[in-house]
Amino acid sequence: MTLITVERKVLEKNDVVANDIRLKLKAHNIFSFNLLSSPGSGKTSLVERTIAHLKEKISIGVIEGDVQTDLDAQRIDLLGVPVAQIVTNGGCHLDAGLVRDALTKIDYAQLQILIIENVGNLVCPAGFDLGEETKVVLLSTTEGDDKPLKYPAMFRNASVLIINKIDLLPYVNCSVQKIKENALAINPDLKIFETSCTTDAGIPDWCNWILAQANQ
Amino acid sequence: MHELSLAQEIISITEQYYSSDNNERVKSIKVKIGKLQNVLPDSLEFCFNALIQNSKMENAKMMIEHVPIKLECKNCGNISEQDGYLFACPKCGCSAITVISGNELTVSEIEFENVSNNKEVLN
Numbered sequence: 468m469t470l471i472t473v474e475r476k477v478l479e480k481n482d483v484v485a486n487d488i489r490l491k492l493k494a495h496n497i498f499s500f501n502l503l504s505s506p507g508s509g510k511t512s513l514v515e516r517t518i519a520h521l522k523e524k525i526s527i528g529v530i531e532g533d534v535q536t537d538l539d540a541q542r543i544d545l546l547g548v549p550v551a552q553i554v555t556n557g558g559c560h561l562d563a564g565l566v567r568d569a570l571t572k573i574d575y576a577q578l579q580i581l582i583i584e585n586v587g588n589l590v591c592p593a594g595f596d597l598g599e600e601t602k603v604v605l606l607s608t609t610e611g612d613d614k615p616l617k618y619p620a621m622f623r624n625a626s627v628l629i630i631n632k633i634d635l636l637p638y639v640n641c642s643v644q645k646i647k648e649n650a651l652a653i654n655p656d657l658k659i660f661e662t663s664c665t666t667d668a669g670i671p672d673w674c675n676w677i678l679a680q681a682n683q
Numbered sequence: 684m685h686e687l688s689l690a691q692e693i694i695s696i697t698e699q700y701y702s703s704d705n706n707e708r709v710k711s712i713k714v715k716i717g718k719l720q721n722v723l724p725d726s727l728e729f730c731f732n733a734l735i736q737n738s739k740m741e742n743a744k745m746m747i748e749h750v751p752i753k754l755e756c757k758n759c760g761n762i763s764e765q766d767g768y769l770f771a772c773p774k775c776g777c778s779a780i781t782v783i784s785g786n787e788l789t790v791s792e793i794e795f796e797n798v799s800n801n802k803e804v805l806n
Binding site: 468469470471472473474475476477478479480481558559560562590591593594595616619620623651652653654655 | 685688689692693695696700707710714719720721722768769770771778779788789790791792793794795796797
C-alpha cells in the first residue's frame with residue numbers, strides 16, 4: 468500500500484487558464500468583469516443599457532454564456548459591439564477554457580472593457596475563476612430579499628452587487644434595505660448599485676463606476 | 684451540477700500518480716471540501732462513481748473531509764468557527780475578518796494498493 472500526500476487544488480487546471488487570461492487582459496489594459504445572477508434577473512438588459520451609455524466613450528466587448536441559443540449574442544450584436552456567444556449545451560457554468568476559446572472569436576486586444584455574462588445560476592459559477600478582474604452579482608427585486616443568505620458564496624466572492632428592477636418595488640414583496648443588510652452581512656465590502664433597465668434609474672452611476680475602473 | 688466537472692478534475696489529478704509499472708490500483712482518494720465551496724458531497728460522490736465505472740479506477744472510494752468556515756477577527760484576533768454564513772466576529776461583532784478556512788477544494792491524499800500482492804493474498 469502506498470499513501471501519497473497530494474494537496475492539489477481540484478480546479479488547478481481552470482486556475483492556470485484563468486491566470487493566463489488575466490495576464491493577457493491586463494497586458495492590454497482591459498477592465499473585465501464576470502456578471503452573475505439567477506436566470507431572468509436582467510443581466511443581458513443591464514449589459515444592453517451599459518453599452519448604450521458607454522459605447523461612444525469607450526470600447527466594449529461582450530462574451531455571452533448560455534445553456535442554449537445565441538439569442539443574447541444577437542441582442543448585443545444589434546448594438547454594434549464585438550460579441551462572442553458560448554453555448555454550454557447543458558453546462559451550468561462557464562469555465563476559463565470556454566472563455567479562452569471565446570476570446571479567439573473577438574478582437575479583444577482593442578477593447579477597454581470586457582463583460583463576461585455568465586450562465587444564469589447563483590450556485591455553480593461562484594467557484595470558477597474566468598480570469599476576470601472582478602465579479603459583479605446582480606439580484607432583482609422580484610427574486611426576494613433573502614437571496615444573499617441563500618446563496619452566500621456568490622455574494623461573498625463578488626465585489627459589486629447590483630439590485631435591479633427597482634421600478635417594480637411597488638408591486639413586489641421585497642425590501643431593498645433588507646437585501647443590503649443581508650448582502651453586507653455576507654460581504655461587508657460590497658459596492659452596491661440600485662438600477663432599473665426599464666427607467667434607466669441608477670444606470671449612469673453604475674456606468675461611471677465602470678469608467679473609473681477602466682481608467683485606473 | 685458543477686460536481687460533474689469537479690469529479691472529472693479529481694480523476695484527472697489522480698491519474699497522474701499511477702506508477703509506470705501499472706501494478707497498482709487506487710483504493711481511496713481523500714478530498715477536502717470547504718463549506719464555502721457550494722459542493723454537494725452526495726452529488727460529487729455520485730458523479731465520481733459514475734465516471735470511474737469500467738475504468739482502471741473502478742472501486743476506488745472517495746473520502747470527503749468537510750472543512751468548516753473559520754474566521755479570524757482583524758480587530759480582536761479571535762478565531763471562530765461559523766455554522767452559518769455570517770461574516771462577523773462573534774466576540775466583538777466586527778465585520779473586518781479574514782476567512783482562514785472554508786475555501787478548500789483539494790485532492791488531499793491518494794491511497795494505492797498493489798494489485799499482485801492482493802492476488803497472492805487471495806490465493
